[in-house]
Amino acid sequence: MYTDKNLTCADCGQEFVFTASEQDFYGQRNFTEPRRCSGCRASRKAARNAADGGGYAGADSGSTSSYGGYGAGGSYSAGGYSGARDRGPREMFTATCSNCGRDAQVPFRPTSGKPVYCSDCFRTMRGA
């Protein structure tokens, strides 16, 4: 088994602990002992990421990205539209959906002669 070990950081010269679990981790991957404390390693890594940043821009132009997915989900009805009936801040009115005949909760007073749609049908009507 491993025991904690003090190493000296090559960057800042401070001693830091190379813990037993870290040694185990490094040993499994055949890594050599770290030469820098975690603080210096983190800042070097951040500097490297900053330098490499943007290198991937335009790798694949992405011009073929599809428009799919907009109308695929049915999350509107699942997301608590009806659940907000009793505690929603808006007054809701019950009407009968002109399309499917189910009860529909609408946030406006249904006007006779005007079609009212439930949330599902409303979405369909809008061509979503």
Ligand SMILES: [Zn+2]
């Ligand atoms: Zn250091």
Ligand SMILES: [Zn+2]
């Ligand atoms: Zn409907």
